[in-house]
Amino acid sequence: MTSRTNEALPISVKNVTKTYGPVHALNDVSLEVQSGEFLTLLGPSGSGKTTLLMVLAGFTRPDCGSLKFGDREVIRTPPHLRDVGMTFQSYALFPHMTVAGNVGYPLKLRKVPKPEIAARVEAALDTVQLGGFGDRRIDQLSGGQRQRVAVARAIVFEPRILLMDEPLSALDKKLRDQMQIELRHLHEKLGMTTVYVTHDQREALTMSDRIAVVNHGRIMQLATPRDLYERPANRFVADFIGESTFLPVSRQGDTVLFDGTPLLHDSPPPEAASLLLMVRPERVVLSREGPREGVNNFAATATEVVYQGDSFLLHAALADGAQIVLRGAMRGANVTALPAVGDALTLCLAPEDTVLIDGSEA
Amino acid sequence: MEAVRTNELGLRRDEWLERMKLFGLGSPAILLILVILVIPVGWLFYVSFIGADGTFSLENYERMLKRKSYARIFQTTFEVSFLTTGLCILIGYPLAYFIAGLPNRIANLCLITVLLPFWTSLLVRTYAWLVLLQKRGLVNEWAISLGLWDEPIKIVHNMTGTLIGMVHIMLPFLILPVYGAMKAIDRDLMKAASNLGASPRRAFWTVFFPLTLPGLFAGSLMVFILCLGFFVTPAVLGGGKVIMVSMKIVSNIELFVNWGAASALGVVLLVSTMVILWIASRFLNLEKMTGGGH
Numbered sequence: 262m263t264s265r266t267n268e269a270l271p272i273s274v275k276n277v278t279k280t281y282g283p284v285h286a287l288n289d290v291s292l293e294v295q296s297g298e299f300l301t302l303l304g305p306s307g308s309g310k311t312t313l314l315m316v317l318a319g320f321t322r323p324d325c326g327s328l329k330f331g332d333r334e335v336i337r338t339p340p341h342l343r344d345v346g347m348t349f350q351s352y353a354l355f356p357h358m359t360v361a362g363n364v365g366y367p368l369k370l371r372k373v374p375k376p377e378i379a380a381r382v383e384a385a386l387d388t389v390q391l392g393g394f395g396d397r398r399i400d401q402l403s404g405g406q407r408q409r410v411a412v413a414r415a416i417v418f419e420p421r422i423l424l425m426d427e428p429l430s431a432l433d434k435k436l437r438d439q440m441q442i443e444l445r446h447l448h449e450k451l452g453m454t455t456v457y458v459t460h461d462q463r464e465a466l467t468m469s470d471r472i473a474v475v476n477h478g479r480i481m482q483l484a485t486p487r488d489l490y491e492r493p494a495n496r497f498v499a500d501f502i503g504e505s506t507f508l509p510v511s512r513q514g515d516t517v518l519f520d521g522t523p524l525l526h527d528s529p530p531p532e533a534a535s536l537l538l539m540v541r542p543e544r545v546v547l548s549r550e551g552p553r554e555g556v557n558n559f560a561a562t563a564t565e566v567v568y569q570g571d572s573f574l575l576h577a578a579l580a581d582g583a584q585i586v587l588r589g590a591m592r593g594a595n596v597t598a599l600p601a602v603g604d605a606l607t608l609c610l611a612p613e614d615t616v617l618i619d620g621s622e623a
Numbered sequence: 624m625e626a627v628r629t630n631e632l633g634l635r636r637d638e639w640l641e642r643m644k645l646f647g648l649g650s651p652a653i654l655l656i657l658v659i660l661v662i663p664v665g666w667l668f669y670v671s672f673i674g675a676d677g678t679f680s681l682e683n684y685e686r687m688l689k690r691k692s693y694a695r696i697f698q699t700t701f702e703v704s705f706l707t708t709g710l711c712i713l714i715g716y717p718l719a720y721f722i723a724g725l726p727n728r729i730a731n732l733c734l735i736t737v738l739l740p741f742w743t744s745l746l747v748r749t750y751a752w753l754v755l756l757q758k759r760g761l762v763n764e765w766a767i768s769l770g771l772w773d774e775p776i777k778i779v780h781n782m783t784g785t786l787i788g789m790v791h792i793m794l795p796f797l798i799l800p801v802y803g804a805m806k807a808i809d810r811d812l813m814k815a816a817s818n819l820g821a822s823p824r825r826a827f828w829t830v831f832f833p834l835t836l837p838g839l840f841a842g843s844l845m846v847f848i849l850c851l852g853f854f855v856t857p858a859v860l861g862g863g864k865v866i867m868v869s870m871k872i873v874s875n876i877e878l879f880v881n882w883g884a885a886s887a888l889g890v891v892l893l894v895s896t897m898v899i900l901w902i903a904s905r906f907l908n909l910e911k912m913t914g915g916g917h
């Protein structure tokens with residue numbers, strides 16, 4: 262790749278709505294993507310991720326709203342003049358061209374001289390580990406190879422904005438992990454503003470500067486991976502990311518009670534009518550010596566124990582019947598003997614791990 | 624070890640049996656083709672080499688080479704076929720493109736309309752054109768009342784009339800395969816092209832059009848070959864001015880009862896058609912090799 266001459270562009274989405282009949286594919290979405298940022302849209306199937314990407318690329322005309330690349334309003338700019346790279350969920354490779362023909366296509370349109378096209382195509386293919394595949398026909402490639410050709414084609418003309426719709430979904434785990442790092446490096450090297458779509462939360466947490474969690478055409482929360490995981494704004498986000506269980510708690514003045522006992526918590530609870538205690542499985546600690554000092558203790562009974570190699574999952578029922586899931590590392594005493602179903606246990610949650618969230622359904 | 628050997632023989636026998644069964648299924652069709660195609664065509668070849676005196680001779684072919692009129696007939700035949708095919712492409716391709724862009728239900732309705740002419744006989748349609756195009760026909764009268772031209776003009780009993788009729792009849796044969804090819808194109812491909820910087824026109828010529836080529840080839844070929852042997856429409860609408868090979872064959876038989884001459888014409892037409900098919904199939908294969916065919 263040649264070094265970049267042009268700067269990345271910030272993207273500003275304001276009040277974009279797109280309806281399909283009664284369906285709000287996008288519902289008043291506003292989003293600021295900083296220049297050079299790697300932002301991921303994360304959400305369940307049908308939540309509007311592809312629709313938002315299509316609006317950015319110019320293929321879907323929203324009902325209303327504004328879209329700016331830098332200072333330029335582009336909501337009415339046709340797709341071919343937007344100069345954004347994109348990978349499609351269906352790959353969309355041209356079947357009548359070779360791999361090199363596909364990757365070289367945007368360069369040919371930009372009237373890049375032939376020898377330079379060849380060099381840049383080869384470099385782009387190397388980046389996605391498909392060096393030497395230039396002469397292959399598209400139907401001679403596996404699904405994962407096609408996805409990588411699509412990525413190569415989207416980056417080869419060094420767009421200032423790159424949109425990717427689940428570009429790694431067809432890859433096996435090992436190659437996906439590798440490509441995630443590859444794409445991250447590429448992003449660091451080329452510095453283009455990237456909007457990435459996935460419904461794999463681990464992928465989102467691994468790769469992103471910030472993540473926008475989308476549901477029913479709305480952005481539920483926009484935050485760094487860390488904030489999203491540690492401080493989810495609402496129950497949907499807390500539920501969608503990680504494998505939390507939730508316990509209903511009540512507020513009494515400044516204290517928060519669970520089952521009549523005050524909870525110790527480091528961060529203040531949100532201002533909301535109803536509160537929930539979010540319990541992350543890996544944050545709960547199994548205490549073999551009874552209640553501990555300075556933490557929240559829960560008396561529980563083991564209902565299911567699952568051995569998973571590197572860790573174990575323990576489902577436990579609290580006195581009032583609420584369920585807590587605990588993930589523990591397989592080491593020390595746990596290797597010798599895991600708790601058995603029916604055992605009475607004490608589960609501990611440190612004050613810094615005691616996260617209270619807004620319990621209203623949003 | 625011994626048992627494994629026996630298995631191998633058994634497996635080979637099974638495969639052979641399977642093949643024979645398949646062949647058995649195909650044999651009625653093979654027989655039919657033999658009876659209605661190979662034998663008559665062989666007979667055709669044979670008859671074309673029989674002279675007026677009933678002995679073997681090349682006179683039928685020599686006559687074709689010597690007389691200018693034959694050359695003109697072949698020229699007309701290919702001219703009409705080329706022009707019809709070309710006009711069908713010019714009219715049919717945009718129409719197929721238009722229909723392919725419509726919502727599915729409306730598109731189906733349009734396709735039925737395209738096929739509607741098949742519900743009436745060829746002869747009826749041809750005579751209908753005769754009525755429409757004649758001197759005092761609907762087309763002339765409307766054109767005059769609209770001021771397009773002042774005097775009734777001759778648009779039938781000549782090349783123009785023949786082409787109008789032929790194009791009308793051949794159009795569905797072109798539209799259907801082209802439409803099929805267009806429908807098979809993934810919509811995301813056009814989006815990808817424009818995302819990569821292609822203007823709508825560029826995207827059409829570099830992505831859409833190449834992907835419809837196999838369908839266009841198939842349709843054009845069908846139209847062209849059907850045209851080569853066409854009889855009714857040029858006979859009725861050409862008014863004796865457009866003489867195609869098929870018409871010469873008929874007159875050779877009906878007027879001169881010269882089976883040999885008629886057969887020779889048939890043979891030349893058949894061979895030239897096959898040559899065209901062969902050339903075209905090489906193009907089609909080329910298309911497959913570049914990944915255009917599916």
Ligand SMILES: Nc1ncnc2c1ncn2[C@@H]1O[C@H](COP(=O)(O)OP(=O)(O)OP(=O)(O)O)[C@@H](O)[C@H]1O
Pocket residue numbers: 281284285286304305306307308309310311312313350460
């Ligand atoms: N062309 C369309 N016509 C009608 N409804 C549509 C259309 N495109 C999308 N939708 C609807 O809009 C909603 C959002 O779709 P979208 O494709 O953006 O989901 P997504 O988040 O990309 O899902 P996935 O993860 O499955 O790809 C869905 O309910 C979908 O049914």
Ligand SMILES: [Mg+2]
Pocket residue numbers: 310311312350426
């Ligand atoms: Mg999608």
